[in-house]
Amino acid sequence: MLFASYEFIGFVLVLFALYYLVPKRCQWPLLLIASYVFYFLANPWYLVFITVTSLTVYGCGLWMGKIAATQKEYLSKNKENLSKEDKKTYKNQMKQKKWRVLLLGLLFNLGILAVIKYTNFTIYNINSLLHIFGSKARIGFIDILMPMGISFYTFQALSYLIDTYRGTVEPEKNVFKFALFVSFFPQLVQGPISRFGDLSKTLYSKHKFDGKNVAFGFQRILYGYFKKLVVADRMLIAVKAIIAAPENYQGAYVFVGMIFYALELYADFTGGIDITIGIAQVLGIEVTENFRRPFFSKNIKEYWNRWHITMGTWFTEYIFYPISVCKPMLKFSKFSRKHFGDVIGKRMPVYLASFVVWFATGIWHGASWNFIVWGLGNFVVIMISQELEPLYRKFHNRFHVDGHTSYKAFCVIRTFLLMSALRTFDCYRDVPLTFRMFGTIFTNWNWHILWDGSLLSLGLSLYDYIILAVCVVILTSVSLAGRTGSVREKLLKKPYPVRFVIFYGLLVCIIIFGAYGIGFDASQFIYNQF
Amino acid sequence: MKIRNLLIAGLATALLCGCSSGEKSIGGNNEEAPAPVETATQDVAQGDTAQAAPTGYYLTVNDYKLAVDQPMETVIASMGKEESYFEAPACAFDGVEKTYTYNNGAIEVRTYIAADGKDYVNFVVLKNDLVSTDEGLSVGDNTEKVKQVYGEDYKDNNGSFEYTKGNMKLLIVIEEDAVVSIQYISTAVNN
Amino acid sequence: MKNFLKITISLLIGIAGLFLIQRIFLPKYTKDVVEGSFIEEYYDDKPDHDVVFIGDCEVYENFSPVELWQKYGINSYIRGSAQQLIWQSYYLLEDTLKYEKPKVVVFNVLSMKYNEPQNEAYNRMSIEGMRWSMSKVNNINASMMEDEHFVEYVFPLLRYHSRWNDLTSDDFTYIFDTPHESFKGYYMRIDEKAASNVPEGPALTDYNFGENSYYYLDKITKLCKDNDIELILIKAPSLYPYWYDQWDKQMVDYAKEHDLTYINFLELTDEIGIDFEHDTYDGGLHLNLSGAIKLSDYFGQYIIDNTAVTDRRGEAELSAKWDKVIAEYNQEIENQKKEYNITD
Secondary structure (H helix, E strand, C coil), X not given: CCCCCHHHHHHHHHHHHHHHHCCHHHHHHHHHHHHHHHHHHHCCCHHHHHHHHHHHHHHHHHHHHHHHHHHHHHHHHCCCCCCHHHHHHHHHHHHHHHHHHHHHHHHHHHHHHHHHHHHHHHHHHHHHHHHHCCCCCCCCCCCCCCCCCHHHHHHHHHHHHHHHHHCCCCCCCCHHHHHHHHHCHHHHCCCXXXXXXXXXXXXXXXXXXXXXXXXXXXXXXXXXXXXXXXXXXXXXXXHHHHHHCCCCCCCXXXXXXXXXXXXXXXXXXXXXXXXXXXXXHHCCCCCXXXXXXXXXXXXXXXXXXXXXXXXXXXXXXXXXXXXXXXXXXXXXXXXHHHHHHHHHHHHHHHHHHHHHHHHHHHHHHCCCHHHHHHHHHHHHHHHHHHHCHHHHHHHHHHHCCCCCHHHHHHHHHHHHHHHHHHHHHHHHCCHHHHHHHHHHHHHCCCHHHHCCCHHHHHCCCHHHHHHHHHHHHHHHHHHHHHCCCCHHHHHHCCCHHHHHHHHHHHHHHHHHHCCCCCCCCCCCCHHHHC | CXXXXXXXXXXXXXXXXXXXXXXHHHCCCCCCCCCCCHHHHHHHHCCCCCCCCCCCCCEEECCEEECCCCEHHHHHHHHCCXXXXXXXXXXXXXXXXXXXXXXXXXXXXXXXXXXXXXXXXXXXXXXXXXXXXXXCCCCCCEHHHHHHHHCCCCEEECCEXXXXXXXXXXXXXXXXXXXXXXXXXECCCCC | CHHHHHHHHHHHHHHHHHHHHHHHHCCCCCCCCHHHHXXXXXXXXXXXXXXXXXXXXXXXXXXXXXXXXXXXXXXXXXXXXCCCCHHHHHHHHHHHHCCCCCCEEEEEHHHHHCCCCCCHHHHHHHHCCCCCCHHHHHHHHHHCCCCCCCHHHHCCHHHHHHHHXXXXXXXHHCCCCCCCCCECCECCCCCCCCCCCCCCXXXXXXXXXXXXXXXXXXXXXXXXXXXCCEEEEEECCCCCCCCCHHHHHHHHHHHHHCCCEEEEHHHHHHHHCCCCCCCECCCCCCECHHHHHHHHHHHHHHHHHHCCCCCCCCCHHHHHHHHHXXXXXXXXXXXHHHHCCCCC
């Protein structure tokens, strides 16, 4: 069941009705059932994977909780008898125990993820090596079932595990409640990656029908479908045409494809998240925001704080920080400062940690080199801009451009272009080809295609381009309006007929201008595959 | 004369299979008119007589390699005027399936319309033994000869032989142990 | 209470608006593909026909009910549609029987060759004109192609939404009602294009009609038997698509086995007097008016001689209704003469 399918819309509407009809204590169990049904309908075998992950993480969580409880009890019982030293030794012992449990949970579940996602990639690389060394031997690829959203729910479950280890969340005792946390269907497919501490606040509570909340939820769902069906799926037609025929579409076409792909991905992904958060809101559940107007970022670092936020936070929280403060890293830090001097030495550990994070981010998106190169591309750009920071500052001070609107606009456009350029790696999905195509933007000077009607060969009519232009204006305006607080709250202050016309108009727009049905390719949300 | 604006763009080309085509032997559903084979269209565009090598079996007629999915324009330019011509319009919608006959009725070429609105070779049929295939099979040969010429890697289609190669399949229809028809079928339009 | 009122009114306006938009977006089948409007037109006719034809273009382009009436007083109707598949014929018959019980049902057997759904656009033209009933529901389910959704038949706006840049003034003029395009289901053409070089069909690997085709032929047969309706199977005298001898034999055998009449008009063209130089408008696929009149004359005689159908020209009310149709029919002949530059 894709978000953009009649089945899904029917499924969600029935669920909404049931949710507010059943006794309130049955609400969260109903969600669990719905989530499992949702997953079952996608493929019955998926349930095995998600259940195993849920159970093992739940078990490890309980185990660590028990260790923590034992520790607490022991310490309070022997408060007087133990010296400070003894307490410390005991605490360390218990921490070791917890660490072992954590490691078990992590390795087991990351193992599943690794085997499912990366086996064939590994085989591919081994085969490439064999080829390089002249061997004719090849390993056959394995047909592996890849459960929908496995990267998302595994990361979500592991964040709980690590938080329990750190003691920032109490282990969940009810296995069903925990299973719901892992499988909550609106975010199962493409995130956001919620943390237990956040989601559990509203996931299990009893929810009374709140008209405003439900209306807001529906409004957000509508806006999500608008982005997805009217904008993203329409642009996708042109993007697909361009990447399908690299020999025909070069130069300015690649540039157009690059911009379109960035916008398409934005509309598709944020649209999907709008639907997710909207559904949760109708149910009275609060899901963490995943985007904050990313295309208004003035530099890449800021961009990554505003795009796919929950994933960025995950990597920072659970990979960057732990690596930065782990013992070998501290040793390395000392070593490098001693050998390379303060300036470079201080940076080495940060770079190393960042490198690991961006490599992981890349490979998390997909098991192929284009994603790794894309991830590392981000790393390089961020590092360079960090290194050039003093230079920028000099420039700013000299020309007093800071705070200037035109300079801000320049930064925004620069960041957007840079990010779009990096994205071409996951557009063509072939590293050498991407470089070649990107090069043609500068070598193949054919900008006349922008106005001589050539763009009409990409499967979109003039009307489609007009619709897209209008939509981009709408999306931008809504984003701008959102800077000073919730757009829906603002609309709420308008008279009812105005609101009715706006949202009814949105619905009609989706139905009429949506790029769905016969004649349009039913495209999945791009993030389903990660 | 008939509409184009009635249904969404592109659908009209998919409507060919009306009541005028889609025999069982060619697989039935012509639902999707595919984009023409890239190399073939380029030939026409450049007015280039040099042929792109067909990926499947083809039939050489007067040094011309006749294959499925070629633009009919090129076929006509290379093979000369047909002996007879027939067109079958689709019921209700736009679209015409054309049949050209060559070599004393031995070769029949039928077309489909692709997304670009042009005719392409849908299938080529050898109807009698006046012409043999490039590999040396003719109508009238027995099943042993078929296996001898085209090998054992075939699909049994109700006693007939089906060989798949490239973008086409070669269907050799057998009746009472004898070849009665040899058909070069585009797999782009006939699944 | 105030809230309740607000929501109710909003919902009413919303639904009415969507309904209106849907009506605008539905294809009107007025100018070009008039065949799309035939199925729906049936419901405007008084349902007391003695003969009902079901089938594809080989019935609605080859038989003229007006001729059957004028010459024999046979009150008939053609429930034909482009590439009507056999299960569509069955469900249309089921639908027809909800309104009337004809004495004779005529089914053209060409569609036996299609065992599976073929084409979404043709399906739409055969199905959408039907009134809602279980017959329509079953028809949709039997006809849907892959990637089609039932809900798109219930709310056709979801199917036709992308027509927004193809809308014409007709779509607004005929929002609620479209003009009649057929003459009791007959599609008239008076122009000529001689048949020549009609190719034989290529050899097939399997000449047996599919299981599904037979399943529905059985159902049509049973439905007629259960309702005391005489079923006549015909193969219209269209030269193309090619009608194989092997197919014909199966129909002969089927008719014998089920005690039905099967008439292959392809074998009777000389007797009927069809001249494929002049009696077809598209090179042998479909007859023009002159051909249809000849075929109707022949078949009308058969019906009068061999079935319970009688001459009803004596019924004043019915005659008056037919007179109106005949007037329009003659007007259309004049119009087409002008269109195709034909002088007598």
